[in-house]
Amino acid sequence: MTDETANQADIDRVNFLLTLRRRGISDQAVLRAMGEVSRTAFVSPDTIASAYADQALPIECGQTISQPYVVGYMTEQLGLKPHHRVLEIGTGSGYQAAILAKLAREVVSIERYRTLADQARRRLGAEGAANVEVIVGDGFEGCPDRAPFDRIIVTAAAEEVPEALAEQLADGGVMIMPLGPENGPQHLVKLTKSQTPEGVRLGQEKLIPVRFVPMLRGKAREL
Ligand code: SAH
16 A cells, blocks of 8 residues: 555545544444444455445445444444443444444354355454354344344344344343335334333334345355
């Protein structure tokens, strides 16, 4: 990298954080984590020049790395504490997992494409995120062996809240996920699990409109 491109990269990163703030991300810990993780390490080589633009970008297997604002927003809404154990569905590039890893004790992330899981594992290793475990599997089933989770974040859209995930959420736990059809209107929901005298309650709050790739059933047959 020449000095000039290094300077440009610094400028891009400063602008990136300013954009997140301007759009309303105010949690200092989230902004710090997003300032520390290099998004260039998680995008494809052919989109590296756009790594710090506030947009989703294509990655391998026809998937996308989420828009930074949406990553910041979902992370902020999770209200992570350093002792939390987190489940992520949809590892993709590993970028969201890298942010979660800075803010929580442990992250288990499930991806249905082996290619993406292997690549994300390598990238997370290179970034020093030792507290993330990437598993190839079907996110609709969650990870019962490791449940309950204090927080669950789903980064692919489903029509309904997967039952296994609601079950694997701890009491008092929070889950954020996009709901809606593949090519129709989607919005984020925040689910909060609590015990009431009548039994377990899953409170649901509707958040912002979004656009995510669909959550698909089963491990991917292709790599
Ligand atoms: N969090 C990612 C965003 C990835 S896009 C990032 O930061 O880059 C959503 C990902 O969810 C895709 O990689 C897709 O393959 C994956 N996915 C879709 N359905 C899934 C399922 N049932 N189980 C696990 N992963 C799934």
